Amino acid sequence: MSDWGKVRLHVVTGKGGTGKSTVASALALALATKGANVLLCEVEGRQGIARMFDVDPLPYEERRLTTGLPDADGGRGVVHGLHIDAEAALLEYLALYYRLGRAGRALDRFGVIEFATTIAPGVRDVLLTGKVYEAVQRNSRNKGAIQYDAVVLDAPPTGRITQFLNVSNELAGLAKVGPMKSQSDTMMTLFRSPQTAVHLVTVLEEMPVQETADGIAELRSADLPVGGVIVNQVRPQDLSSEALSAARAGTLDRSRVEADLTSAGVALDGTSGATLVDGLLAEAADHAERRALEDSQRELVAGLGVPSYELPRLAGGMDLGGLYELAGLLRQQGMA
Template identity: 75%
Template sequence: MVTGKGGTGKSTVAAALAMALATTGKNVLLCEVEGRQGIARMFDVDPLPYEERRLAKGVPDESGRAGQVHALHIDPESALLEYLAMYYKLGRAGKALDRFGVIDFATTIAPGVRDVLLTGKVYEAVQRNSRHKGAIIYDAVVLDAPPTGRIAQFLGVNSELAGLARVGPIKTQADKVMALLKSPQTAVHLVTVLEEMPVQETSDGITELRNNGLPVGGVVVNMVRPRDLDEAALASIRRGKVDRPRIAADLGRAGIEADDDLVGALVAEAGAHAERRALEDSQRKVVAELGVPTYELARLAGGVDRGGLLELAEAMREQGLA
């Protein structure tokens, strides 16, 4: 499970983690449940249907085996129709309910139905494939989960429904999914950037997950800026001790005409960078005190595409995340 505050790049991290696992020879199912089609955009493919679709093949590992990444876009309406067909044999009647808006009503009004359908579909896809001869057997599942503020509710809803439904398929499925989510097979990774609000939300998320008996994996610090200036240079900039003539001379050697306005703008930019680095360093200390493994991923200068995902995947493998 990959979660994080909005804007921290959790979907990017989920996709890169799937690629990293595939490069170690694993067949991976990458799932999304928020309806944004973010996976399709990152892999530059058409919007994903409600079925498993192969997206990429990993680089062969030392044994020569290359895993594959399959994706599954899950929406609650389709999941409920499938659920009704599987367990209650409604078939066409279920589709008729959809036309009358009953599906939307059920997933909006009934507490927890939407989330239990989403997690249940991921569980069902893996279990179904393991039972069918010739079907893809997944070695790992990566779920691009809801944001940190909703993750404990999202993962814990199966437990709530199991308590409400004493018998029947809902009870059986909810119990199985909850047992898996709380087992050592599951890890919830939290994505943050080095800013106060995302780091605080990450800390709160870890506490909430632990209080609900859900397994915390690690914290992925995403979009880390390059360290082009050392600490001594940054300290001088913060004190306002900048050698302006040297800047002008360096610009001149690069063939750039250096007037006072340009030098002043560069000095101001350096000051903002130095302050930003100080903030990041203070938040890095907070992350280090959370008591979970921490991984860092660099900001991608060229944006997120398949090549960028491979770059992030390599960084994950080097740090032992995959």
């Protein structure tokens, strides 16, 4: 049973370096169950989706990427990708709502589109989020377009997410009336509804966890719906608490370590053998120190008052197989 069964727009944000694009991709795979169409969007111009799924750079066009994670009956949905570009979104907006097809492209040639989106950053955000809104709330204006069961947005970082989604406030000083103001107000109805959830990705380090807490507070102050916290890149927890304590204190049984290495066929002759054991004990102490830090940050995450999920650090690096593995873990934990 999914914790977010009523949500159609999953916004994924996080501090840079926490792996939000990886988590967004894995979530899209987890949501694409039998018969479901899921759209994975990005708005930062990095072509992260293309790199994640090892495909050519995406145009401003919805493209089929892959099938989703199999459900309990073996059924799969389909994941589509979309790279949203502000200038292309404005041309589409002019064509859909003002029927400015060729005229809109003429404006683009004269540089008017780039000027409009550069001089007023609020307008750029409205255009980017407007395309996301259109994908969630498809209507007859976009004839023949795919109807999506869920949309996952690989969104800007935590420090900018509230500003990015709070488009009505961003436009307040630019447009008090008119179709763009009306559209932004309509978009805010979706963004503040139970159909939307803003999920935050973090790692178990002090700065990302603090930024996650600050982001949750900012989202709540703007009446934007907070989703879950995904703790990414969690280290393996193979050692017992007693072994970790001994490693931190430097009291691990050296002779036992040497015996284990010898039984595994590792020669410990002379200086090189002693150096090897010293290195292993130092690594154990470092690992134990790191685990203690992670445990303290995990307690802070638990106190944020929102559901949390954990994904491991994958030793082999990230590829499509790794994404499916993470998708399975998200589904097991009830996120999809």
